[in-house]
Amino acid sequence: MTVTDRTAAARDAGVGVSLVDLRRTYGSLHALDGLSLDIAPGEMVVLLGPSGCGKTTALRILAGLDHADAGSVIVGGQDMTRVPANRRDMGMVFQAYSLFPHMTVRDNVAFGLRLRGQDRARRLERCREMLDLVGLSDLEGRYAHQLSGGQQQRVALARALAVEPSALLLDEPLSALDAKVRVQLREEIRRVQVDVGTTTLFVTHDQEEALAVADRVGVMNAGRLDQIASPVELYARPATRFVAEFVGLSNRVPARVEGGRAVLLGTRVPLLEGSETSGRGWALVRPESVHVGEEGEPNARVVSVAFLGPFSRVQCRLADGQVMVAQLPSSTAVHLAQDAPVRVEVRAESVLVVPE
Amino acid sequence: MRADATRGSIAWRVVRAVALLAFAVFFLVPLLSMADFSTRVVGGTGRTAQPWENLVQDPMLRSSIVTSLLLALLTTVLMLVLLTPTMIWVRLRVPAASRLVEFLCLLPLTVPPLVIVVGISNVYAWVSYLLGNSPLTLTFAYVVLVLPYAYRSLDAALGSINVVTLAEAARSLGAGWTTVIVRVVLPNIWPGVTSAAFVAVALVLGEYTFASLLNFETLPYVIGLLGKSDAPTSTAASLAVLVLASLLLVALTFVGRDNRRESRRDKPSRGALT
Numbered sequence: 020m021t022v023t024d025r026t027a028a029a030r031d032a033g034v035g036v037s038l039v040d041l042r043r044t045y046g047s048l049h050a051l052d053g054l055s056l057d058i059a060p061g062e063m064v065v066l067l068g069p070s071g072c073g074k075t076t077a078l079r080i081l082a083g084l085d086h087a088d089a090g091s092v093i094v095g096g097q098d099m100t101r102v103p104a105n106r107r108d109m110g111m112v113f114q115a116y117s118l119f120p121h122m123t124v125r126d127n128v129a130f131g132l133r134l135r136g137q138d139r140a141r142r143l144e145r146c147r148e149m150l151d152l153v154g155l156s157d158l159e160g161r162y163a164h165q166l167s168g169g170q171q172q173r174v175a176l177a178r179a180l181a182v183e184p185s186a187l188l189l190d191e192p193l194s195a196l197d198a199k200v201r202v203q204l205r206e207e208i209r210r211v212q213v214d215v216g217t218t219t220l221f222v223t224h225d226q227e228e229a230l231a232v233a234d235r236v237g238v239m240n241a242g243r244l245d246q247i248a249s250p251v252e253l254y255a256r257p258a259t260r261f262v263a264e265f266v267g268l269s270n271r272v273p274a275r276v277e278g279g280r281a282v283l284l285g286t287r288v289p290l291l292e293g294s295e296t297s298g299r300g301w302a303l304v305r306p307e308s309v310h311v312g313e314e315g316e317p318n319a320r321v322v323s324v325a326f327l328g329p330f331s332r333v334q335c336r337l338a339d340g341q342v343m344v345a346q347l348p349s350s351t352a353v354h355l356a357q358d359a360p361v362r363v364e365v366r367a368e369s370v371l372v373v374p375e
Numbered sequence: 376m377r378a379d380a381t382r383g384s385i386a387w388r389v390v391r392a393v394a395l396l397a398f399a400v401f402f403l404v405p406l407l408s409m410a411d412f413s414t415r416v417v418g419g420t421g422r423t424a425q426p427w428e429n430l431v432q433d434p435m436l437r438s439s440i441v442t443s444l445l446l447a448l449l450t451t452v453l454m455l456v457l458l459t460p461t462m463i464w465v466r467l468r469v470p471a472a473s474r475l476v477e478f479l480c481l482l483p484l485t486v487p488p489l490v491i492v493v494g495i496s497n498v499y500a501w502v503s504y505l506l507g508n509s510p511l512t513l514t515f516a517y518v519v520l521v522l523p524y525a526y527r528s529l530d531a532a533l534g535s536i537n538v539v540t541l542a543e544a545a546r547s548l549g550a551g552w553t554t555v556i557v558r559v560v561l562p563n564i565w566p567g568v569t570s571a572a573f574v575a576v577a578l579v580l581g582e583y584t585f586a587s588l589l590n591f592e593t594l595p596y597v598i599g600l601l602g603k604s605d606a607p608t609s610t611a612a613s614l615a616v617l618v619l620a621s622l623l624l625v626a627l628t629f630v631g632r633d634n635r636r637e638s639r640r641d642k643p644s645r646g647a648l649t
Contacts, residue, residue: 084543104546115537117544121562131548175544182548 033061033218034095034185036081041090043076043242050076051087052242058186063212063219064247065229068239069265074222075190077239081220082188083107094185110179110217114191116171118163124150124174125159131182149177152211169200176208180215187212189221193228201225205232226266230254238262254305258293260373263303270309270343272365274302274372281372284318284337286365294372301373308367309345311335317360319343324352335363406614413611426607430615433608436597440612442510443594447579450517451572454525457518459568462529463560466538480526483519488584491519499589510591520585521578525571532567536560573627577620 036058043051050073058064066074079085081092083104091100099107110131118127128149129142137145150156153173163171172192179187189208193201209232212219223229229236230250237247238261246258257263274283276297281288283302294300311321311333322334322342331352333345343363347355355361413426431437458480465473483491495516502512538560545559561568586593594616601609 082543082547084546104543105549105551107547108549109547111544111547113540113544115540117537117540119541119545119559119563120536130545130550134549134554178544178548188547 033059033216035060035093036095036186036218036220037093038077038081039091039093041077041080041087041092043073043080043085043087049242051080051090054090054239054242054244056237056244056247058218058220060218061216062234063209063221063232065221065223065233065236066239067223067226067229067236067266069224072239073242074224074239078188078190078220078222081186082109082111108182108185109188110182110184110186111188111190112172112175112179112192114194116163116168116195117175118166118171118178120163122162123159124155124161124163124166127163127174128159128178128181130178135182145181146177149181150174152180152214153177153207167200168196169204172196172204173207176211180211180217184217187215187217187219189219191223192221194223194225201228208232230266236266238265240265256291256369257303257371260303260371263371263373268306268344269303270306271301272304272341272343273299273375274370275299276372281370283370284363284365288365288367289369291369291371294370295374300375302365302370303373304343304365304367304370306332306344306346308365308370309343310364310366311345311347311355311361312364313354313359313361315362315364317362319361319363321355321357321359321361323357324355326352335361337363406617409610409614409617413607413614415607417607426605426611429605429608430612435592436594436601436608436612439592439594439597442592443580445511446513446517446593447576449511449514450521450579451575453514454518454521454575455568455572458522458525458529458571459561459564460556462526462533463538463556463564466533467542467555477526477530480522482523484523488520489588491516492585492588496589510586510593513585513589513591513593516585516589517575517579517582520582521571521575524574524578528567528570528574529564530567532564532570533560535567536563570627573623577623580616580620 038054038056041051041054042049050071052073054073054077056064056066056077066077068074076085080087081094083099083102083106087100091098093099094107118124119130122130125143125146128146132142132145146159147156150159153176155170155173155177158166158170158174163174166174172195175192192208193204196204205228208221212232221229221232230253233250235247236250236253238245238253240259240261246253246262248256248258253262254267257266263269272283274281276282276290276295276299277287279290279296281290281294281302283304288302290296311319319335319337322336324334325332326349329349330346331349333347333352333355335343335345337343345363414422414424416423429436430440461476465476499512499516502515506512541559541563542555545555550559581595582593583595583599585591586596587599594612598609598612598616601612
């Protein structure tokens, strides 16, 4: 069986999940304001947004750990809105370490299986299978306090998947870990998810994490989904100002819309859907779409150059005082001295123009 | 510099040894004096074990010991059955009520036992009418008496673990509320439960005011009575209770130490591999 075949087979094992017009208020705060979301069988959707945007509330309502004031939760075609958490058949990994401290790794993984009445031999077999999957089979006799944070979260993932849940719910599972472990573990989570094919909802406020692991990323703002799309589309074609500014860095450049194009810094750039159709506005331009060179008539001066490894971030001040950020290969940026006269141009395929 | 440090360390050790010796003398001399008095032949010379034999031979004393031990058992069980699930439930489901529960549990601490007895003596007229005049009915009053101490032990134990996350993890894996409490939360607060139980036993074995004013013959009450007619036996019983309570407190110290060690271990070890 090839990797593609295995992935396809795994995806067949997943079930579809739908959140329909969910609403939830806490006092005067609207945590969810009509959230609707469909997740295809075997798909991994990441909900991304700032603190308080409602992403964790949505996940907790899907898990049955919180309730919606209105709306419904459909899993595998069945309405689960009023089903209690322990009968929803979800696997969940939490932000805080959640292994049961009095149990070994093996007993933690077997906990859900035991509740389902599986016999000891089957439990042990499944435990080994799951611990192999997350690469911790040699630690099955340890307790939580004998594991690092990353190991604890991997065991939590194995425990959640051991019960073969309808959906896997990940509530910022990497946020308590250090940067290097986060990157390792997010790749591992994605590999395991593709292998197992469980429909997955992942909640995070880390855009890099979201773009790296998701089939689709949903950007939430004030209890609503602003846009849901593949990571590439979300980054290249943000539908709203909030998405453009929240996902990746964006320069705000004064622009004029003429004949279906944005005119900015003397360049005419095609407009993205959802842009202003006439008049003046702000064009949101990614740093990698800004070109800084020493050739041509200078229109800016270099303010600073920050070395970031293969790339450098260059800040330039235009003649009107506006500061533009460009991302250049470090091999190019190394030649730019502070206060040197340079020419700044926008070389974007398309831009989003929002009202001033 | 190293010589200064060594001198300081020796001085500190000497201070500690002197302090320990002073405390040992302060606590042990009365106990040894009691042991001496309870084994001395009154009005003669030599030693006797009669006062200690009376602890099991004297019908009133034996009955009071059994009563007090039963009271300790019933009080502990009833307190744990009432308080443990309530506190777990409040943490999990109604955290807004935690202040109210704390206030109610600590209230007995602020009212002198004498005032409480005066207040509940009328209630006890009804208790005696409904349940008979058994001294075991004191259990209800004693549960109220031990609440503040038991609450503190359980609250500290619950505060040392992330109850909500553990419960949610168990729920998401298919556990009902009973399973969450019995198989997930309780094993993790067990040292706190044990502490609460030991404190309750120690308090019940030493309680005099309630028993005396409500006229129930518990061990402390009978010790008081015997003190007027048979001082050596009274002293032997007092010493036995003191030793038992001390042993319980020592056990409590070890349970608490294990609890703290486990709490420290809960943090991920720095050197552990990922």
